[in-house]
Amino acid sequence: PMPVATAHDVAGDLWLQVHRYEDAQRAFEQALARVGGTPRVLLGLARAAARLRNVPAACGHYRTLLAWWDTRRESPPEIVEARSFVAQGCSSPVPDP
Secondary structure: OOOOOOHHHHHHHHHHHOOOHHHHHHHHHHHHHHHOOOHHHHHHHHHHHHHOOOHHHHHHHHHHHHHHHOOOOOOOHHHHHHHHHHHHHOOOOOOOO
């Protein structure tokens, strides 16, 4: 499970739901500045970048999230999403553990 959300994370998630991707990106960037690169923030930044068609940024954020996840056995939907994006959209995929 992802850690507890901050107000900026929640705002970013809401902006993503209403397709306001630039606003979502700003909210997640504010969360990053306040709480650092938590898995929730990294996932939000990756999703916003992907929807803005910024593939290099999305790949970077998803890869950082996967590096944080490392080799844990369980794979929640967020990790499956990250692996799928990296495998399909990034030039050098991260292998499954």
